[in-house]
Amino acid sequence: MIRASTNLSKIMAGEQRKRNIVIIGGGIIGSTTAYFLSHHENFNKETDTITLLEATKIAGGASGKAGGLLALWAYPSCIVPLSYKLHQELSEKHGGAERWGYRAVHCGQVDMYGILAKKNNQSATKGHSVSLEKRSQKAIGLLRAAGVPKDLDWIAAEGLQNYEEMGTPLTTAQVHPYQFTTSMAQLAEEKGVKILYGSATSIAQNSGAVTSVSYTPKGSSDEEKTLPADTIILTAGPWTKTLWPQAPISALRAHSVTIRPSKPVSAYCLFTSIDLPHPSNPRKSTTVTPEIYARPNNEVYACGEGDHLIPLPTTSDLVQCDQAKCDEIVAQVGAISEELKNGDVTAKQACYLPNVEGRGGGPLVGQTSVGGLLLGAGHTCWGIQNGPGTGKILSELVWGGKIESAMVESLDPRRWGL
Ligand SMILES: Cc1cc2nc3c(=O)[nH]c(=O)nc-3n(C[C@H](O)[C@H](O)[C@H](O)COP(=O)(O)OP(=O)(O)OC[C@H]3O[C@@H](n4cnc5c(N)ncnc54)[C@H](O)[C@@H]3O)c2cc1C
Numbered sequence: 001m002i003r004a005s006t007n008l009s010k011i012m013a014g015e016q017r018k019r020n021i022v023i024i025g026g027g028i029i030g031s032t033t034a035y036f037l038s039h040h041e042n043f044n045k046e047t048d049t050i051t052l053l054e055a056t057k058i059a060g061g062a063s064g065k066a067g068g069l070l071a072l073w074a075y076p077s078c079i080v081p082l083s084y085k086l087h088q089e090l091s092e093k094h095g096g097a098e099r100w101g102y103r104a105v106h107c108g109q110v111d112m113y114g115i116l117a118k119k120n121n122q123s124a125t126k127g128h129s130v131s132l133e134k135r136s137q138k139a140i141g142l143l144r145a146a147g148v149p150k151d152l153d154w155i156a157a158e159g160l161q162n163y164e165e166m167g168t169p170l171t172t173a174q175v176h177p178y179q180f181t182t183s184m185a186q187l188a189e190e191k192g193v194k195i196l197y198g199s200a201t202s203i204a205q206n207s208g209a210v211t212s213v214s215y216t217p218k219g220s221s222d223e224e225k226t227l228p229a230d231t232i233i234l235t236a237g238p239w240t241k242t243l244w245p246q247a248p249i250s251a252l253r254a255h256s257v258t259i260r261p262s263k264p265v266s267a268y269c270l271f272t273s274i275d276l277p278h279p280s281n282p283r284k285s286t287t288v289t290p291e292i293y294a295r296p297n298n299e300v301y302a303c304g305e306g307d308h309l310i311p312l313p314t315t316s317d318l319v320q321c322d323q324a325k326c327d328e329i330v331a332q333v334g335a336i337s338e339e340l341k342n343g344d345v346t347a348k349q350a351c352y353l354p355n356v357e358g359r360g361g362g363p364l365v366g367q368t369s370v371g372g373l374l375l376g377a378g379h380t381c382w383g384i385q386n387g388p389g390t391g392k393i394l395s396e397l398v399w400g401g402k403i404e405s406a407m408v409e410s411l412d413p414r415r416w417g418l
Contacts, residue, residue: 018047018048018049019047019048019049019050019230019231020048020049020051020227020228020229020230020231021037021048021049021050021051021229021230021231021232021233021398022050022051022053022213022227022229022231022232022233023037023050023051023052023053023232023233023235024053024200024213024232024233024234024235024236024243025053025054025055025234025235025236025237025239025240026052026053026054026057026058026059026060026181026185026195027059027061027062027063027181027235027236027237027383028059028063028177028180028181028184028383028384028387029063029235029237029376029377029379029383029387029390029391030052030054030233030235030236030376031052031058031059031063031181031182031184031185031188031387031391032181032184032387032388032390032391032392033233033235033376033390033391033394033395034050034052034184034185034188034189034193034391035184035185035187035188035191035388035391036388036391036392036394036395037050037188037193037391037394037395037398037399038050038188038191038192038193039187039188039191039395040395040396040398040399041399042399042400043191043192043399045191045192049194050188050192050193050194051193051194051195051196051227052185052188052193052194052195052196053196053197053198053200053213053215053227054195054196054197054198055197055198055199055200055218055239055315055316056197056218056315056316056317057197057316057317058181058182058185058195059177059178059181059182059185060316060317061237061238061316061319061351061352062237062238062254062351062352062353062354062383063177063178063181063237063383063384063387064177064178064181064182064351065177065178065256065349065350065351066177066256066351066383066384067174067177067256067269067291067293067301067303067384068101068174068175068176068177068180068293068295068301068384069105069107069172069174069269069291069293069384069385070083070084070087070172070173070174070175070384070385071084071107071167071171071172071173071385072084072167072171072172073166073167073171073172074382074385074386075361075382076361076362076363076410076411078406078407078408078409078410078411079363079365079386079389079390079393079406079408079411080382080385080386080389081406082389082392082393082405082406083385083386083387083388083389083390083392084173084385086388086389086392087102087173087175087385087388088173090184090388091175094183094187096175096180096183099179099183100175100176100179100180100183101174101175101176101179101180101295101296101297102173102174102175102180103173103174103267103296104169104170104172104173104267105167105169105172105173105174105267105268105269105293105294106149106152106165106167106168106169106172106266106267106268106269107165107166107167107168107172107268107269107270107271108148108149108152108163108164108165108166108167108268108269108270108271109162109163109164109166109270109271109272109273110148110155110160110162110163110164110270110271110272110273110336111160111161111162111163111272111273111274112155112156112159112160112161112272112273112274112275112335112336113159113160113161113274113275114159114274114275114276114277114288114332114335114336115156115158115159115335115336116156116159116334116335116336116337116338116341138157142157142158142160143155143157143160146160146161146162146163147163147164147165148160148163149165151266152266152268153266154261154263154265154266154294154337154338154339154340155270155336155337156336156337156338159335159336161275166271167269169267172269174269174293174295175384176295176296177384180384180387181387184387184391196215196217196227197217197218198215198216198217198218198225199215199216199218199315200213200214200215200236200243201214201215201216201224201243202214202243203232203234203243203244203373204226205370205373207371208370208371209230209370209371209372210229210230210231210232210370210371210372210373211228211229211230212226212227212228212229213226213227213229213232214226214227215227229372230372231372231374231398232372232373232374233374233375233376233394233398234247234373234374234375234376234377235376235377236377237249237352237354237377237379237383238250238251238252238312238352238353238354238355239251239312240354240375240377240378242314244373244375246417246418247364247375247377247378247413247418248356248357248358248364248378248416249354249355249356249357249362249364249377249378250354250355250356250357251311251312251352251353251354251355252306252307252308252352252353252355253306253307253308253309253310253312253319253350253351253352253353254303254304254305254306254307254350254351254352254353255303255304255321255322255325255326255329255348255349255350256301256302256303256304256326256329256347256349256350256351257301257302257303257326257329257330257345257347257348257349258299258300258301258302258345258346258347259299259300259302259330259333259340259343259344259345259346260298260299260300260343260344260346261298261300261337261339261340261342261343262338262339262342262343263339264298265294265300265337265339266294267294267296268294269291269292269293269294270291270292270293271289271291272288272289272290272291272292272333272336273287273288273289274287274288274289274290274332274335274336275287276288276332276335288304288305288328288332289305290302290303290304290329290332290333291303292333292337292340299346300333300339300340300343302329302330302332302333302340303329304325304328304329304332306353307325309322312352316351319350319351319352320350321348321349321350322350323348325350326345326348326349326350327348330345353380353381354377354378354379354380354383355378355380356378356380361380362377362378362379362380362411363376363377363378363379363380363383363386363390363411364376364377364378364411364412364413364416364418365390365393365394365408365411365412365413366393366394366397366403366408366411366412366413366414367397367412367413367414368413368414368418369414369418374394374397374398375413375418376390376391376394389405389406392405393405393406393408
């Protein structure tokens with residue numbers, strides 16, 4: 001069981017009545033934290049203040065541009081089951097199926113040859129467009145022979161090398177991350193959380209405990225303001241280090257696209273490995289591994305690999321999106337699916353993943369050695385999955401002084417010397 005610092009314990013014991021809680025960063029972690037703090041029975045909106053301080057816009061970073069896959073087989077296992085269950089409960093309570101596209105899905109790993117040509121008749125591979133007639137008996141037979149489920153009929157049978165199931169609708173689900181995150185923030189606001197737009201610049205301490213946050217209001221570059229705080233929860237994703245340099249959180253840029261497929265596609269999330277022949281030398285090939293997630297409302301999301309070419313900019317609205325990288329993803333997924341090849345690209349985007357440097361995979365969640373300073377950061381590629389669990393345990397720590405819903409000692413920031 002993880003206990004809060006002495007400072008926080010005093011607050012719990014009632015020695016300090018009015019609570020001033022500031023959450024820094026309105027991605028999924030800050031927004032779910034705001035949700036669970038404001039839905040906790042100990043929150044009294046007449047006496048307590050919870051402020052969610054966001055530099056640009058809610059879900060403006062990775063939390064609005066991620067894939068949205070949820071899985072019981074994700075990691076770390078100490079928080080995954082709690083968070084997966086909370087996603088189900090939140091969806092039931094607030095109409096998540098309609099509001100943020102929550103649904104159970106199939107998930108598989110598919111190894112393919114990229115055999116389809118680009119839309120404008122230029123070759124993505126060998127220079128020849130291959131008509132798949134994929135609902136023909138032959139194509140269906142090829143898919144079945146490789147163990148592809150019957151309703152996964154939107155990948156090119158002739159390019160198939162191997163299919164392996166990774167998850168079923170009992171173990172795998174999805175949300176639309178932008179819709180989910182903004183809904184969490186809105187539901188928190190309805191319960192009394194104040195959403196403030198401004199960039200936190202520093203955290204002040206006195207006698208080893210936090211006292212306030214300084215910030216620059218959005219749209220004004222010179223006027224700095226201060227928010228008094230007895231509790232500060234740092235949920236600034238890949239920007240965490242800019243406010244707390246010792247936090248071992250690094251940033252990795254990743255591009256993604258959304259496509260409206262030419263025909264509706266069934267509910268599958270696919271991890272791929274696609275062999276694409278070299279444009280001028282068919283004997284050479286490159287292997288690419290985009291992830292492809294069918295979503296409700298006739299949308300398919302696809303993301304590519306990360307890069308360190310451009311350092312993290314100061315705010316999420318300054319992230320540079322390289323159109324060529326997005327076009328590569330479109331070509332890669334179009335090389336294995338007629339529906340995607342003939343679909344319309346509806347978004348090209350980039351964002352930064354918060355990774356944990358050094359030992360352990362993260363995330364870092366809980367009390368730090370500074371009184372009243374809590375951390376919820378470094379969620380790597382499973383922050384959407386683990387967002388509600390993180391918000392829940394942080395709310396327990398703040399309001400009750402201890403974490404009760406999960407055994408998450410391994411995520412304690414103090415283990416990293418923080
Ligand atoms: C391409 C891609 C696909 C992904 N797919 C999945 C997936 O399918 N499933 C899954 O579980 N996870 C996925 N992830 C991971 C997930 O997106 C992240 O782990 C998660 O979004 C991190 O959330 P966060 O709130 O920590 O950070 P962010 O979303 O980056 O939010 C941080 C917020 O803090 C704000 N901020 C920063 N500095 C300040 C400051 N000084 N003052 C005030 N506010 C500040 C920012 O503006 C931002 O809004 C994916 C990630 C990527 C990149």
